[in-house]
Amino acid sequence: MDQLHWASAFELVSMIRRREVKPSELMAATIARIEALNPSFNAFCALRTNEAMAEARAFDEKIARREEIGPLAGLPLGVKDLDSVAGMATTFGSVPFKDNIAHEDSIEVARLKAAGGIVVGKTNTPEFGFTAFTRNLLFGVTRNPWNIERTPGGSSGGSSAAIASGMVPLATASDWGGSIRIPACYTGCFGLKPTQGRIPMRPWLGMTPWVDFAVVGPISRTVRDAAMYMDAVIGYHPSDASSLPHPGISYRAVLERRPKKLRIAFHPDFGHPVQADVRRETAAAAVTFKDMGHELTILDEPVIETCHAWRTIGSGQTLADLGGYLEGHREDYGRTFLTSVESAAKLTWREYGEAYRVRTQFNEWLRGIFERFDLLLTPTLPSEAFNASGPPPKEIDGQPLKDLMEALVFTYPFNFSGHPAASVRAGMTDSGLPCGLQIVAERYRDDLVLQASHAYEWARPWNQRWPTV
Numbered sequence: 001m002d003q004l005h006w007a008s009a010f011e012l013v014s015m016i017r018r019r020e021v022k023p024s025e026l027m028a029a030t031i032a033r034i035e036a037l038n039p040s041f042n043a044f045c046a047l048r049t050n051e052a053m054a055e056a057r058a059f060d061e062k063i064a065r066r067e068e069i070g071p072l073a074g075l076p077l078g079v080k081d082l083d084s085v086a087g088m089a090t091t092f093g094s095v096p097f098k099d100n101i102a103h104e105d106s107i108e109v110a111r112l113k114a115a116g117g118i119v120v121g122k123t124n125t126p127e128f129g130f131t132a133f134t135r136n137l138l139f140g141v142t143r144n145p146w147n148i149e150r151t152p153g154g155s156s157g158g159s160s161a162a163i164a165s166g167m168v169p170l171a172t173a174s175d176w177g178g179s180i181r182i183p184a185c186y187t188g189c190f191g192l193k194p195t196q197g198r199i200p201m202r203p204w205l206g207m208t209p210w211v212d213f214a215v216v217g218p219i220s221r222t223v224r225d226a227a228m229y230m231d232a233v234i235g236y237h238p239s240d241a242s243s244l245p246h247p248g249i250s251y252r253a254v255l256e257r258r259p260k261k262l263r264i265a266f267h268p269d270f271g272h273p274v275q276a277d278v279r280r281e282t283a284a285a286a287v288t289f290k291d292m293g294h295e296l297t298i299l300d301e302p303v304i305e306t307c308h309a310w311r312t313i314g315s316g317q318t319l320a321d322l323g324g325y326l327e328g329h330r331e332d333y334g335r336t337f338l339t340s341v342e343s344a345a346k347l348t349w350r351e352y353g354e355a356y357r358v359r360t361q362f363n364e365w366l367r368g369i370f371e372r373f374d375l376l377l378t379p380t381l382p383s384e385a386f387n388a389s390g391p392p393p394k395e396i397d398g399q400p401l402k403d404l405m406e407a408l409v410f411t412y413p414f415n416f417s418g419h420p421a422a423s424v425r426a427g428m429t430d431s432g433l434p435c436g437l438q439i440v441a442e443r444y445r446d447d448l449v450l451q452a453s454h455a456y457e458w459a460r461p462w463n464q465r466w467p468t469v
Contacts, residue, residue, distance in 0.1 A: 004029050005166030006466055009225035012169055013073045019063065023074030023118070027056035030076040030120060034167050037469055040148060043161035045081055045139040046088060047121035052076065055118045070116025071232060077112060078162045078171035081122040082129055082155070083216065084202075085109055093125045093136035095332040096325065107200045107240070108172060108216050108233050115232035123158030123171055127337045128318065132182050132408055133390040134158055137334055143388045144187060145467040146433050150385035153183030159219045160187040165469050170229055173219045177310065178381075178411025180217050181423040181438060185380035188425045188434030188462065190453065191219045192226050194446050196418045197244040199230075200237035204321055211317040212242060213310075213415040222463055223424075223454040227251040230446070247447070254447050255454045262452070264289050265369060266377040267299040272409045273399040274382040278435045281427030282379040285437040288460050289377070289452075297373070304365050306413045307405040309358035312351055315344035359416055366417055370442045375452055378410045380423040380436030410438055420446045422453050425462040 004012065004026060015021045031049050038044050059074035084090045084102035091097045105113065113119065124142045126134050134142035134157025144152040145165040152161040156173035160183030163171055173180040175193040184191025196212045203209070218229040227250075235246035266286040268279060290296040318341050330338060369376055386393050392407035394400065401407060414421045419440050426437040439456070441448040457463070 005033055006221075007169065008222045008463070009072075009075055009169040009220060009228060010222065012075060013071070013228075016063070016069075016073045023056040023059035023063070024053065026074065027053055027076055027118065027120075030168060034120065037165050037167060040143065040469070041145055041161045041165055042140055042142045043123055043158045043165065043167060044078065044121045045091070045124040045158065048088060048119065049121075052118050052120050059116070059118075070114065071228060072112065072116035075117050075170060076120045076168045077117040078121065078123045078159055078168045079109055079119050080156050080159050080172050080174060081125045082174055083109055083172050085119050085122065088122060091138055093127045093138055095137050096329040098138055107202055107237050111233045112172070112229070117170070117232070120168060123156070123162055125156065125158060126154045127334050129155030129174060129176055129179055130337045130340070131155065131390060132178065132392055133386070133388065135389055137332070141388050144385050145469050146187065147385070149388060150433065151186060151388045151390065153186035153385065155179040156183045156219060160184060160189055160191070163187065163189050163219050163221055164467060166466065169221065170225060171219050172216060174214060174216045175415065176214045176314065177415050178408050180219060181380050181411050181421060181436070182408065184219050184423040185436030186385040186434065188466070189219050189221060190223050190226055190422065190424060190457075192217045192230070192422045192446070192449065193414065193420060194230070195244070195420045195444050197240070197242045198420075198446055199233045200235075200240035200243035202239045205325065207321060207323075208241070209317055209321070211313055212418065213314055223450060223457050224252065224255060227255055227450050230450075244444075247444075249447060251447060251450050255451060257451065258455045259374075259448065259451055260293065262289070262294040262374040263297070263372065264294050264375045264377060265297050265299050265373040267303065268379070269382070270303045270378065270409050272382060272406050273396040273401065274379055275384060275396050275429070277429045278379055278381070278383060281429070281435050282437050285424070285426035285456070285460065286377050288456055292455060292459055304358065304362045306358055306362050306416050307403055307409075309355035310412050310416050311405070312347060312355040313359070315340060316347055316352065319344040362413060363417055366419065374441070374448065376440040378438045378440070379426070380410060380438040381407070382409060383407060384429045384431065384433040384435055414440055419443055420449045422449050424453050424456055
């Protein structure tokens with residue numbers, strides 16, 4: 001059964017349909033691996049093993065009766081602990097919410113289950129997805145399967161560690177400033193941040209958000225797996241007024257239609273420090289598109305700085321989300337998280353307006369980019385994975401960072417703008433850790449991001465190499 005742990009979701013579904021493996025056999029192997037490895041990596045913070053085995057046996061019986069089993073066909077799933085699974089606690093990695101039992105599934109989880117996915121458990125996250133490393137007061141530190149002294153990233157670090165260690169083939173993730181792409185980059189997985197609204201989301205803590213930075217999406221071992229996931233979860237839902245209609249295509253089906261003669265821009269640094277070996281590997285990865293016959297242009301033009309504006313808008317939303325949940329529980333929240341959230345109370349509407357003007361300026365810059373180019377490539381992150389307990393690096397190759405957000409300088413701008421973006425493995429750093437190439441397209445062109453990622457994966461396959469665990 002060991003070969004099952006590194007098989008892609010697509011391969012596992014094919015094996016189940018060919019009756020080479022039963023869903024119950026796959027689930028038993030999955031649970032055994034989680035029990036063996038989770039003490040080392042702390043990817044899962046809660047499990048529902050008995051229920052998952054019962055659901056897998058029910059799939060065995062459906063297959064025996066030749067009933068429809070759905071496109072995910074009994075695949076084991078990890079669910080990030082910002083996402084709701086009925087009957088399990090949605091803790092948000094926060095002590096005051098440790099007994100916050102969900103009464104219904106999130107839209108995404110409900111659709112994955114309807115497609116045949118089986119939830120094994122919840123994956124760890126920093127408190128309310130606040131940091132680029134995964135640690136909280138409730139469940140502790142999550143570690144990178146490539147090196148347990150390093151972080152698997154955040155905030156979907158539990159999901160990325162579960163994928164990169166072969167515990168599960170698919171996991172949910174979410175992205176407010178890079179929380180899908182950061183952990184995908186640091187663990188060598190594929191991570192897709194869809195266009196805002198592509199996958200519907202229910203209101204968080206009973207309030208419809210006004211800030212449209214956050215999305216949910218997949219972390220997987222292959223691009224095809226992520227496309228399967230997207231096909232299961234996209235389309236309008238009445239609980240989310242900003243959700244988009246179904247695009248009328250299958251992302252899985254369009255992967256084989258590889259685009260030709262794309263105009264591609266690669267910006268190697270956005271004017272910020274980048275670790276030398278990350279710069280080397282991402283540059284080589286970008287050249288792969290030239291080798292495939294596309295037109296590649298290296299950009300060195302200045303990029304509008306969005307960090308302060310992104311933080312200003314986002315922190316106000318977080319304070320509003322939590323509202324009265326802060327009262328009477330201050331001692332239970334992480335101090336850095338609490339300080340950051342409460343600082344938003346000092347913001348003025350004038351400052352908020354200035355932040356939105358920056359957003360407009362950045363959007364205009366991107367409008368110019370996508371008038372000239374079909375895709376924009378960047379490093380996903382400027383450095384390799386840092387210490388598992390944080391904080392992010394204060395310098396890169398001896399160059400001090402003016403702000404800790406410089407360590408994430410390539411991800412949060414595209415939450416700010418709403419463009420779809422993915423991280424593919426660019427290569428390995430000199431210390432043997434993965435680094436990523438980010439692929440960005442115009443809004444609503446999730447299909448093009450997936451097609452380009454799949455073509456890159458075909459030309460420069462990374463899926464044969466995973467950490468020894």
